[in-house]
Amino acid sequence: MENSEVEKSSVFIILEIIEYVPNSVVIKTILKKTTGNVSVVSFDSGEALAEKISPFDTFIQVIDGKAEVIIDGTSHLLATGQSIIVPAHTRNTIKASERFKMISTIIKSGYEDFV
Incomplete structure (x- = not known):
C-alpha cells in the first residue's frame, strides 16, 4: 500500500489498513492537511521512534497492543484503547516492548506565535 491518504467516503477498518512488518515501524497516512494530519502506525516489538521535539500537540491512541510513550523523561504505559496527548515543545519518544x-x-494550529 502506498503512503497516500485513505480514499475519502469509503468505509475501512483501521486495524486492517496497516500490517506489522518484522523489525520495522510502518506509517500510513489517513489524512494530511496544512492544519495537521492523522496517521496509523505499526511498531514491531523492540522498535522505537527517535526522540524528538514537535512544535505541535500530538494525540496518540493505542488501537492494538501496548506502547511506552516517554514525555520529558516520564514514561507512560498505554494499552489498547488508551490515549495520551503529547504537548507541543516537549521531548518525546515512543517505544514498543x-x-x-x-x-x-x-x-498544527494555535502555535503560530511560538515559531
Whole structure:
C-alpha cells in the first residue's frame, strides 16, 4: 500500500489498513492537511521512534497492543484503547516492548506565535 491518504467516503477498518512488518515501524497516512494530519502506525516489538521535539500537540491512541510513550523523561504505559496527548515543545519518544498499532493525530494550529 502506498503512503497516500485513505480514499475519502469509503468505509475501512483501521486495524486492517496497516500490517506489522518484522523489525520495522510502518506509517500510513489517513489524512494530511496544512492544519495537521492523522496517521496509523505499526511498531514491531523492540522498535522505537527517535526522540524528538514537535512544535505541535500530538494525540496518540493505542488501537492494538501496548506502547511506552516517554514525555520529558516520564514514561507512560498505554494499552489498547488508551490515549495520551503529547504537548507541543516537549521531548518525546515512543517505544514498543511488544508490537502495537496506534493512531497519531497532529494539530498544527494555535502555535503560530511560538515559531
